[in-house]
Amino acid sequence: MHAKPQTIALANTRAAILDLAERLLQEKGYNAFSYKDISNPLGIKNAAVHYHFPTKTALGVATLRRYRERFQEYILGFEQSDADPLAKLNGYIAIQIDHLRNGYRVCPLGILEAEYNTIPSELRAEAKALEKEIWFWVRDTLAAGREQNIFHFMGTSEDKACLIAAALQGALQMARIAGASSFFAIVRQIKRDLGLKE
Amino acid sequence: MHAKPQTIALANTRAAILDLAERLLQEKGYNAFSYKDISNPLGIKNAAVHYHFPTKTALGVATLRRYRERFQEYILGFEQSDADPLAKLNGYIAIQIDHLRNGYRVCPLGILEAEYNTIPSELRAEAKALEKEIWFWVRDTLAAGREQNIFHFMGTSEDKACLIAAALQGALQMARIAGASSFFAIVRQIKRDLGLKE
DNA sequence: GTCTATAACGTGATAGAC
DNA sequence: GTCTATCACGTTATAGAC
Numbered sequence: 562m563h564a565k566p567q568t569i570a571l572a573n574t575r576a577a578i579l580d581l582a583e584r585l586l587q588e589k590g591y592n593a594f595s596y597k598d599i600s601n602p603l604g605i606k607n608a609a610v611h612y613h614f615p616t617k618t619a620l621g622v623a624t625l626r627r628y629r630e631r632f633q634e635y636i637l638g639f640e641q642s643d644a645d646p647l648a649k650l651n652g653y654i655a656i657q658i659d660h661l662r663n664g665y666r667v668c669p670l671g672i673l674e675a676e677y678n679t680i681p682s683e684l685r686a687e688a689k690a691l692e693k694e695i696w697f698w699v700r701d702t703l704a705a706g707r708e709q710n711i712f713h714f715m716g717t718s719e720d721k722a723c724l725i726a727a728a729l730q731g732a733l734q735m736a737r738i739a740g741a742s743s744f745f746a747i748v749r750q751i752k753r754d755l756g757l758k759e
Numbered sequence: 760m761h762a763k764p765q766t767i768a769l770a771n772t773r774a775a776i777l778d779l780a781e782r783l784l785q786e787k788g789y790n791a792f793s794y795k796d797i798s799n800p801l802g803i804k805n806a807a808v809h810y811h812f813p814t815k816t817a818l819g820v821a822t823l824r825r826y827r828e829r830f831q832e833y834i835l836g837f838e839q840s841d842a843d844p845l846a847k848l849n850g851y852i853a854i855q856i857d858h859l860r861n862g863y864r865v866c867p868l869g870i871l872e873a874e875y876n877t878i879p880s881e882l883r884a885e886a887k888a889l890e891k892e893i894w895f896w897v898r899d900t901l902a903a904g905r906e907q908n909i910f911h912f913m914g915t916s917e918d919k920a921c922l923i924a925a926a927l928q929g930a931l932q933m934a935r936i937a938g939a940s941s942f943f944a945i946v947r948q949i950k951r952d953l954g955l956k957e
Numbered sequence: 958g959t960c961t962a963t964a965a966c967g968t969g970a971t972a973g974a975c
Numbered sequence: 976g977t978c979t980a981t982c983a984c985g986t987t988a989t990a991g992a993c
Contacts, residue, residue, distance in 0.1 A: 574958080592790050593877040597984065609959050610987065662892060667873060674932035675873040679791040685936075692936045711879045715951040723941050727929030728922055734872035735762040735925050738883075743921050753899040753913040754952045772976080793968065805969080807977050815969065
């Protein structure tokens with residue numbers, strides 16, 4: 562039996578498009594990237610991109626969904642290894658640091674929230690789903706950490722999860738203007754406000 | 760002596776354009792609003808907008824500069840009335856609540872940071888100036904509040920100012936997806952983490 | 958699957974009349 | 976100061992050949 566080269570080629574191109582779309586989304590925003598920004602670097606034509614993703618909305622949705630699935634796998638890894646809450650928090654922060662170091666990308670959520678009134682409803686729905694998952698996970702991690710006397714804070718873990726998620730999202734954006742040091746200042750302060758040792 | 764009607768007319772149109780541009784900037788972002796979005800509601804033609812602001816860059820810069828000057832006047836009012844640090848912090852939060860209640864607008868800084876890689880350098884410079892002013896003022900307010908035993912927190916007021924500024928910025932954005940309640944959750948938590956009574 | 962070619966539209970911007 | 980008219984360009988998207 563022979564392998565099916567065309568199927569492989571499809572998967573590769575598709576994945577390459579999604580990789581680039583994800584990067585462009587985080588670097589420039591949904592409105593500010595075009596099919597040309599995708600087809601040119603890949604050495605293909607915009608019609609080829611349309612073959613894989615008929616509309617820009619479909620491309621955006623697929624990009625965000627893949628990002629979300631990757632996040633799910635990431636946190637699943639923590640559950641399977643019985644990681645402690647601090648390791649989980651550090652893991653979430655590590656994702657943001659990765660974005661920061663990778664060309665000052667911002668969280669896709671932050672971009673889509675900023676552009677919220679101008680993006681298609683399908684994209685909004687995907688963003689909502691991602692936001693919910695992140696928030697649930699941060700909240701549970703904070704609650705578990707407090708129960709184990711690792712984190713110390715006043716108020717509900719719901720409120721604290723909102724604060725930390727929003728602060729990290731804002732931190733990545735702020736870093737574009739104020740530099741990477743402002744991002745790390747925020748991470749330091751988040752940890753102090755959880756009663757963690759420096 | 761007669762008044763000069765044409766001068767007054769100019770000032771009115773100019774101000775009306777800036778009002779609308781500011782709203783559009785905070786609601787849709789810099790890239791997503793057009794001259795048509797401005798001229799149509801005002802009942803004028805796009806050429807008239809170009810008369811007052813030759814380029815979109817000039818319009819964006821003027822919009823942001825006026826926002827910054829208003830902020831300067833706002834904090835000057837606090838200095839002249841010898842307001843205490845808590846009143847100042849609440850004043851800053853009140854600006855954000857005003858944005859939230861006014862059609863889920865976000866902080867202009869947040870929008871411009873998200874679009875940072877796609878906006879003209881003149882706009883970036885204006886955003887930097889605004890960011891600096893806000894940060895200095897929040898930092899000084901936090902430091903004074905700690906000295907007066909009103910605020911209580913670990914770490915430097917520099918770090919804490921970064922955290923609070925980023926969190927409020929992220930809170931306005933998050934509210935678009937998660938609703939206004941998530942914004943107020945973050946405000947509550949910020950105050951708790953400053954050792955303020957509920 | 959990818960190409961060429963093109964459609965249909967919106968954009969920022971300008972020239973010149975009033 | 977505002978208008979009409981127009982330009983040059985970039986955008987998403989489609990039809991049909993290969």
